[in-house]
Amino acid sequence: MSQIEPVNGGDRPSYALSAFAKLTAISTFILICAGALITGNKAALSDPTWPKFAGQNYPTADTFVGGMRYEDSHRIIAGTVGILIAVLAFWVQFKVRKRAPKVLAWGAVACVVAQAVIGGFIILYLRPMVVSILHACVGQALFMMLVALAVILSPKRVGSVESSGTPRPGASFFRIQCVVACCVVYCLLILGATVRHAADVFMPQLVLHISLALFTVVMLIWLSLQVFTRYRDVADLRRVIWTLFTLIAVQYGLGVVAIFANRARLQPEAPDQAHVLLSTAHVGVGALILISFLIMALRAFQHLPVSQAAEKHQTLTEKLA
Numbered sequence: 001m002s003q004i005e006p007v008n009g010g011d012r013p014s015y016a017l018s019a020f021a022k023l024t025a026i027s028t029f030i031l032i033c034a035g036a037l038i039t040g041n042k043a044a045l046s047d048p049t050w051p052k053f054a055g056q057n058y059p060t061a062d063t064f065v066g067g068m069r070y071e072d073s074h075r076i077i078a079g080t081v082g083i084l085i086a087v088l089a090f091w092v093q094f095k096v097r098k099r100a101p102k103v104l105a106w107g108a109v110a111c112v113v114a115q116a117v118i119g120g121f122i123i124l125y126l127r128p129m130v131v132s133i134l135h136a137c138v139g140q141a142l143f144m145m146l147v148a149l150a151v152i153l154s155p156k157r158v159g160s161v162e163s164s165g166t167p168r169p170g171a172s173f174f175r176i177q178c179v180v181a182c183c184v185v186y187c188l189l190i191l192g193a194t195v196r197h198a199a200d201v202f203m204p205q206l207v208l209h210i211s212l213a214l215f216t217v218v219m220l221i222w223l224s225l226q227v228f229t230r231y232r233d234v235a236d237l238r239r240v241i242w243t244l245f246t247l248i249a250v251q252y253g254l255g256v257v258a259i260f261a262n263r264a265r266l267q268p269e270a271p272d273q274a275h276v277l278l279s280t281a282h283v284g285v286g287a288l289i290l291i292s293f294l295i296m297a298l299r300a301f302q303h304l305p306v307s308q309a310a311e312k313h314q315t316l317t318e319k320l321a
Contacts, residue, residue: 014153017095021150024084028143029287031081034074035139036283039196040276043067044132050123051075051116078119082112085146096153104149111142129197136193140186140287147291151298171304174226178297181219185290188212192286196279206259213255216289220244223296234303240296247289254282 038044046067049055054063059072089105096102118135122128191209198205224241231237257278 014095015155017091018150018153018155020084020091021088021146021153024081024088025143025146025150027077027081027084028139028146029284031074031077032139032143032287033280033284034070034077035136036196036280037276038067038070038074040279041067041070043070044127045123046071047075048123050120078115082116085109085112088146088149092149092153101149101152104145104152108142108145108149111138111145114138115142132197133190133193136197137190140189140290143287143291144182144186144294147294148298151295167306168304169230170226171300172306174223174231174304175297175300175306177219177223177226178293178300181216181223182290182293182297184212184219185216185293188216189286189290192283196283210255213252217248220248231304234299236299236303237296240292240299244289244292244296247285247292251282251285251289254278254285258282 043066047054047063053059053072053075054068056063059076064072085105085108089109092101092105115135115138118131118138122131122135125131188209191205191212194205195209220241224245227234227237227241257275260275
């Protein structure tokens with residue numbers, strides 16, 4: 001089997017670039033939480049002068065009141081994240097030779113531009129529900145891209161694990177299961193966004209959201225059984241599994257609160273701040289669960305070699321696609 005290359009694409013490890021990619025990903029997570037605060041506080045459309053701040057080119061203390069505090073804060077954070085992503089894309093373009101990091105970096109730039117356009121569309125057209133849900137979905141996709149880029153740019157080498165480079169039993173199928181788990185959790189978050197942005201309580205979506213949440217636990221248990229029986233020597237996979245169990249336990253408690261918080265948000269009076277913070281935490285932890293499944297998939301591709309036959313089949317499949 002050929003030598004496995006560094007995850008940063010064969011270039012010399014750049015600790016500064018890796019740290020900046022992580023900073024950008026963390027900033028995007030903060031942006032997601034800031035957006036959740038807008039919905040939770042019913043602050044959407046508080047400032048209809050997009051892309052300005054209460055009609056001005058920059059926010060001031062006089063305009064930083066009421067719902068505009070949340071909406072304008074979101075715009076400030078979004079602008080900052082956009083700048084960070086642009087810098088990261090150019091840095092990757094000139095620092096890294098491999099194609100995958102460049103595609104992810106410029107894909108993130110495209111997502112930022114799309115998010116700005118979608119955000120403006122939401123305000124100018126009085127918050128259409130479908131567009132608001134799309135805004136949330138693209139935000140999660142952007143977060144996934146940046147985390148994947150941060151993992152790829154890490155100076156850690158693919159082969160630096162306890163196991164040898166020999167094929168691992170069931171590795172190819174385990175990789176597929178991890179990717180499927182990511183897709184299921186992403187659909188789970190889309191349904192959550194549907195429930196949050198609906199003008200009324202949509203029981204079918206809520207029931208499906210809860211059902212997928214239960215299925216996520218089943219998937220995690222199944223993946224954990226494989227990790228602790230077949231791949232227990234891979235510390236990265238064990239850490240992700242324990243992180244996911246912790247996050248999902250917290251998320252279930254927050255989910256119960258989020259149901260009542262969402263009902264309170266639909267009432268005419270101002271929502272209780274405790275409910276707002278807990279429902280926002282539900283969104284944030286959901287994003288972390290998605291990212292944890294993504295990292296497990298990346299670690300599976302990183303640490304679990306497959307057989308030569310599986311590699312040839314995968315290469316042939318990619319060529320045909």
